[in-house]
Amino acid sequence: MNKFKAFISNDKNQKFLIPFIAVLSGFLVGVFILLITRENPIDIFRAILRAVFGIDLNKIGTGKAVFNPRYVGEYFVYAMPIILTGLSIAFAFRTGLFNIGSEGQVMVGSFASVLAGIYLDFPVFIHLPLVIISGALAGAIWGFVPGLLKAKFNVHEVVVGIMMNYSALHITNYFLRNLKGSDNVKTAMLPVTATLNSEFLSSITNKSRLHWGFIIVIISVFIFWFIIEKTTFGYELRSVGFNKNASKYAGMKVDRNTVLSMMISGAFSGLAGTIIAIGTFGYGRVLPGFENYGFDGIAVALLGGNTGLGSVFGGLLLGSLKAAQPIMQTMNIPRDIAIIIVSFIILFIAMQNGIKMILKKLGGAK
Amino acid sequence: MYKKIFALLLVLTMVLSLGLTGCGKDAEVETPDATETPETPETPETPEVETISVGLVTDIGGIDDKSFNQGTWEGIKKFAEETGAETQYLQSESDTDYIPNLSTFSDEGFGLIVAPGFLFEDSLTEVSANFPDQKYLIIDMVISAPNVASAVFAEDQGSYLVGVAAALKAKEANQSTVGFIGGMDFDLIQKFEAGFEAGVKAVDPNMTILVEYAGSFADAQKGQTLAAKMYDEGAYVIYHAAGATGNGLIKEAKDRAINKQDVWAIGVDKDQYEDGIYDGTNSVILTSMMKRVDVAAYDVAQMTAKGKFPGGEILAFTLDNGGVGIPAENPNLSEEILAKITEFEGKVKAGEIEVPSIPSRLEE
Numbered sequence: 001m002n003k004f005k006a007f008i009s010n011d012k013n014q015k016f017l018i019p020f021i022a023v024l025s026g027f028l029v030g031v032f033i034l035l036i037t038r039e040n041p042i043d044i045f046r047a048i049l050r051a052v053f054g055i056d057l058n059k060i061g062t063g064k065a066v067f068n069p070r071y072v073g074e075y076f077v078y079a080m081p082i083i084l085t086g087l088s089i090a091f092a093f094r095t096g097l098f099n100i101g102s103e104g105q106v107m108v109g110s111f112a113s114v115l116a117g118i119y120l121d122f123p124v125f126i127h128l129p130l131v132i133i134s135g136a137l138a139g140a141i142w143g144f145v146p147g148l149l150k151a152k153f154n155v156h157e158v159v160v161g162i163m164m165n166y167s168a169l170h171i172t173n174y175f176l177r178n179l180k181g182s183d184n185v186k187t188a189m190l191p192v193t194a195t196l197n198s199e200f201l202s203s204i205t206n207k208s209r210l211h212w213g214f215i216i217v218i219i220s221v222f223i224f225w226f227i228i229e230k231t232t233f234g235y236e237l238r239s240v241g242f243n244k245n246a247s248k249y250a251g252m253k254v255d256r257n258t259v260l261s262m263m264i265s266g267a268f269s270g271l272a273g274t275i276i277a278i279g280t281f282g283y284g285r286v287l288p289g290f291e292n293y294g295f296d297g298i299a300v301a302l303l304g305g306n307t308g309l310g311s312v313f314g315g316l317l318l319g320s321l322k323a324a325q326p327i328m329q330t331m332n333i334p335r336d337i338a339i340i341i342v343s344f345i346i347l348f349i350a351m352q353n354g355i356k357m358i359l360k361k362l363g364g365a366k
Numbered sequence: 367m368y369k370k371i372f373a374l375l376l377v378l379t380m381v382l383s384l385g386l387t388g389c390g391k392d393a394e395v396e397t398p399d400a401t402e403t404p405e406t407p408e409t410p411e412t413p414e415v416e417t418i419s420v421g422l423v424t425d426i427g428g429i430d431d432k433s434f435n436q437g438t439w440e441g442i443k444k445f446a447e448e449t450g451a452e453t454q455y456l457q458s459e460s461d462t463d464y465i466p467n468l469s470t471f472s473d474e475g476f477g478l479i480v481a482p483g484f485l486f487e488d489s490l491t492e493v494s495a496n497f498p499d500q501k502y503l504i505i506d507m508v509i510s511a512p513n514v515a516s517a518v519f520a521e522d523q524g525s526y527l528v529g530v531a532a533a534l535k536a537k538e539a540n541q542s543t544v545g546f547i548g549g550m551d552f553d554l555i556q557k558f559e560a561g562f563e564a565g566v567k568a569v570d571p572n573m574t575i576l577v578e579y580a581g582s583f584a585d586a587q588k589g590q591t592l593a594a595k596m597y598d599e600g601a602y603v604i605y606h607a608a609g610a611t612g613n614g615l616i617k618e619a620k621d622r623a624i625n626k627q628d629v630w631a632i633g634v635d636k637d638q639y640e641d642g643i644y645d646g647t648n649s650v651i652l653t654s655m656m657k658r659v660d661v662a663a664y665d666v667a668q669m670t671a672k673g674k675f676p677g678g679e680i681l682a683f684t685l686d687n688g689g690v691g692i693p694a695e696n697p698n699l700s701e702e703i704l705a706k707i708t709e710f711e712g713k714v715k716a717g718e719i720e721v722p723s724i725p726s727r728l729e730e
Contacts (some may be wrong), residue, residue, distance in 0.1 A: 068473065074466050077718060184550060185485060207496045260373065286370060288584075290427070291460045326470045329456050 007365025017359065018352045019303050019310075023317065026345030030337050044324075044341075051075055073201070073208025073325070077280055079319025080213050081106070081272040086266035086304060086311035087224050088139075092157075093306045093358025095240040095261035101146055101161030102269040103294030104168030105139040107287065109270025110137030110277035111172040114187055114284030117194030117277075118179055118260035124307045131275055132216065139270015140263040142168060147262025151255035157262065160343040165294070169287060176284045187284035196279040213275035217312075220268055224308035227264070236359060237261050269294065296322075299342060300350045318342060384560070415431055415570040418671050419452040419476025420445065423467045424665075425485050425705035428457045433609070433635060434659055437720025438482040438505060441660030446666040451477075464489035472497040478670045483507070490514065498555070501675045504665045505659055506554075512678045517662040519683045522561030522689030522721045523714055524655040528632045529565020530710050531653050531692070533573055535630060536702045545576040545601035547592050547615055549608035550582040558634070558655070560725040568710065568719070576601055576726070580611045584661035597622060597629050603652055616642050619650040630698070637693040653696045658689050686715050 007013055031041040050056045086100050092099035099105075104250035112133035120127060146160035181188025196211040228234040239247045240257050248254045272293055277284055300318055304310025321338045329335050348355070371428040420442050424435040435698055439455060454476075456467040464481075468489055471479045481490050481501060494511045496504050501513055508516040516664050532544045546562050548555040554589045559577060566573050580588045589611035597618065604619070612634060614683075619631040623644050631642060633654035642651035662683050665702035669676055683689020696704060713719045 071470065074469075078462075124623045184552075186488075276462075289464075305520060322459075323466070325459065326456050330454060330470060330474055332454075335457065335459075 007363075008359045009295045012098035015305060018355050019305065019314075021351075021355055022345050023303070025348045026341045026343075027342045030341040033204070033337065033340060034333065039333055042088055042326065043333055044337065046328040047162070047264070047324040047331060047333070048320050050327050052320045056327060059133065068206060069204065070206035070208040073205030073210035075319060075323045077209050077211075077213060078323045079315050080217050080279075081276050081293050082296045082300050082318055082322075083312055083315030084220060084268050084272035085293050086115075086263045086300025086315050087220055087297075087308060088272070089107060089297045089301035090304060090306040090308070090311050091224060091228070091268060091296075092261055092265040093301060094241050095237045096217070096244065097150070097156050097258065097261060097265070098105070098268070099143065099146075099161060099262060099265045100298070101142065101164045101266070102159050102272075102297050103292070104161070104165035104267045105142045105269035106276070106291075106293045107168040107172050108142045109135040109139040109164075109273030111176060111273070111284060112272060113277050114176070115179070117190040118181070118284075121191070121195075123192065124193040127191075128196075131194045132271070133272030135270045135277075136267040139266040139273065141266070142270070143262040143266020144259060145262075147259040148295075150262070151258040156158060156295040165290065168352035169290065173286050176286050179284070182284075182286075185286050186281075189283050190278060194278055195282050196275065197282060206329040209280055211275070213279040216275055218270055220271060221308045221312055224268070224311075228308070232256060233260075233311065269297070272273060272297075299341070299346050302303050369414070373472040375401075381469070391498070404564065412504040416453050417449050417584045418667070419454070419475075420480065420667050421453070421463065421471040421474070421476040422455040422480045422482070423486070424455055424457050425464075426458055426460060427481060429455055434482040434505065437636065437659035438480055438663045440622035440662030440665060444660065445664050447669075449671060451667070451671070452563075461485065461489075465493055466496050468493040468502075469496070470498045475500075478667055479504060480505070480666075482659060482663075487604045491523065494549075501677060503663065504532055505662055508680055510678065515666055515676045515679055515681060517681045517683060518664065519657050519661075519662075520685065520721075521557045521607070521655070521657065521690065522658070522723045523563030523685045524692070525558045525607070526565040526568075526714060526719075526721045527685070527692055527707055527711060528605055528653055528655045529562040529567075529697075529706055530569055530697060531565075531568035531703060532562070532605060532632060533566040534697070534706055535652060536602045537570060537572065537604060540629065541600070541602035542570075543573070543574040543576065543600040543602060545578070545596040545599075547589060547596070547604060547606040547608050547612065548577070548579040549579060549611055555607050556581075556725055556728065557723045558605075560722045562605050564722050565710070569706075572629050574600075577725075579701065580608055583609035583611055585611050586617070590618045593618035593631075597627075601629075603632060605628040605634070605655070607655075609635075611639070620644040623648070635661075639693065639695075639697070649698065652698050653692045656672075656691055656693060658683065658691070661687075661689055668709065685711060687696055 019106050030044055034041040051071055054068045059066045064161050089099055113131045116131045116134040120130060142164055145164060146157040149160050149162030150157045176182060176187055178244040179187050196213050198212055201210040202208060236252045236257055239252060240254050246256055262341055283291050296318055300311050300314035321342055325335045325338045328338060375490060421443055422439055427435045427516055429435050429439040442453050445451060458464055458467055464486060466504045480503045482505045486504055489506050490502060490504055492511055494514045498513055503515045536544055544566055546559050548559055554709055561655060563575055566575055576599060578592045581593060582588060593604055593615040606615045615631050619629050622629050623723060630652040631650050633651050635657045637654045637656060639649050639651045642649035644650060
């Protein structure tokens with residue numbers, strides 16, 4: 001018992017205990033709602049099991065295939081972009097910035113990639129990197145604006161970010177419609193040299209849309225970790241995040257770091273747009289409105305405690321709920337349940353200080 | 367070896383259970399608490415007279431969008447009420463969901479999977495290739511695959527009738543101008559324009575037809591501006607084929623009607639009479655050109671249930687089979703006009719009148 005008390009009141013353990021408790025409580029709320037609406041709460045977990053691992057418990061003993069790898073592939077398709085936007089938000093958070101403009105950066109990222117994909121013509125080993133880099137670059141430029149305004153004029157990055165989201169939506173839509181071969185809802189198909197699609201990945205996952213984008217995700221997580229943990233620059237960023245004035249006094253270039261942090265954050269978001277456009281779809285899409293990749297990223301970053309690896313877990317968790325939504329619907333669970341669960345998880349994460357206090361009390365700290 | 371025996375046993379039990387349950391409640395489909403008893407396999411293969419399950423994948427609009435999704439769902443519901451079929455819908459959160467949603471229904475083995483609207487072109491093309499044994503229906507779009515039925519509508523014929531109505535109404539009031547507002551200037555919407563134009567000219571070749579395209583299906587503001595401009599130029603009746611942009615037209619017409627100006631609007635896709643009510647009882651909607659997506663969904667579901675799924679075919683929904691037309695109730699049209707419209711309708715049905723699908727401005 002004492003060991004347990006020591007365990008839960010240890011600061012280090014609380015780092016992963018708190019997200020864990022938040023997730024658990026979120027699911028409990030979901031279960032509770034299903035119970036009072038007289039649905040079977042176990043179905044949520046069956047749906048998630050099927051969405052994530054492709055295992056359909058209902059099919060056991062029916063002679064039909066119980067395991068369908070397509071769901072696994074589609075699950076990663078859902079999770080990959082929000083891991084990237086999660087990294088994006090987390091990176092800015094580390095510098096004390098709130099990059100709510102992630103949504104817009106996703107759009108310009110995917111737009112720039114489509115542009116480079118359609119109008120450039122190179123062999124694949126030149127074309128593909130160019131397409132990916134243009135996406136990251138466009139996201140960085142979109143992040144540069146709020147960063148610069150924040151550094152120079154102290155305009156709040158949230159205000160500018162929101163405005164940049166709308167600008168991105170309408171500007172990219174206008175240009176996407178007018179690229180060669182576009183119609184009202186999408187652009188022409190991208191040439192093979194500009195896509196991440198893979199016959200191989202698709203074939204091992206029963207024709208899902210799984211693509212090579214996960215390599216981009218892995219590299220991004222590594223870059224995130226490397227910059228933040230292993231470079232002086234990353235140290236300065238974190239320091240600015242902890243205390244701007246002290247950092248300035250210590251001789252750090254706070255303004256420059258603010259701008260750079262927003263740009264790197266924007267680049268991650270831009271990459272999310274890139275893999276959506278050249279991986280999931282293979283063409284650019286004219287969007288009717290926001291798709292919430294950026295906003296999901298906020299939740300992912302919060303869940304992951306603003307770390308690289310944490311964002312991966314956060315993204316995988318949120319992705320599982322997203323991927324499970326259609327399956328829940330076929331089980332007659334309203335899709336809103338998944339949204340409610342996510343919202344409550346975020347709510348509980350936001351109350352982490354409260355959870356900390358409770359843990360400390362339970363742990364017997366005086 | 368064991369596997370083979372087991373498989374054989376399974377096949378046997380399946381055949382037996384088929385024979386035993388027969389035409390009874392064979393749709394023991396996917397109850398969440400299906401237990402782990404290999405002796406009672408669920409039976410997707412069913413005898414000739416089927417009660418098929420129908421799945422609808424909606425776009426982001428959901429089934430209460432007052433448009434395509436809703437219409438299609440109503441058709442499916444009607445089919446379900448008559449046959450006791452199991453129905454279900456999946457609402458898509460974004461276009462990323464189209465393929466997973468269609469695939470999920472395909473995995474569940476639904477008897478017919480419906481995708482309303484041209485937005486599903488790419489996703490359904492891909493999914494129908496992945497599931498060659500599933501049956502799909504796409505509405506308002508043609509996909510040539512052996513397991514996809516495509517339902518298209520003769521918008522030109524329906525528009526012809528409302529064109530006749532508009533011209534007759536204008537003549538009644540000694541007016542000589544009518545208008546048309548299109549969403550976007552491409553072939554599908556041009557069909558509406560062509561039919562409308564032909565209908566008006568059939569009544570009075572000297573009538574002026576103003577034509578404007580808004581460039582969007584979602585810009586009510588633009589719709590209202592264009593409508594105001596047309597009414598100012600003397601248009602007496604304006605017909606729209608512009609989705610939500612057309613709501614601007616209806617609003618402008620209502621504003622003018624409240625100010626005692628004598629103007630009319632014609633609705634599209636569904637009976638928009640309710641939308642045009644401005645003082646509690648009267649509506650500015652003269653009539654509407656209805657596209658009966660519900661009829662399309664219902665008919666194809668019936669055909670599928672009878673084992674006559676029209677895979678690979680293009681089903682044209684025309685005046686003849688009630689796929690397009692004007693509402694049954696038209697309080698703003700006089701008996702004489704209605705009689706005239708019925709006369710023209712008969713002629714179109716009989717093939718005496720060939721309605722053009724390209725407007726005259728585009729003909730060389």
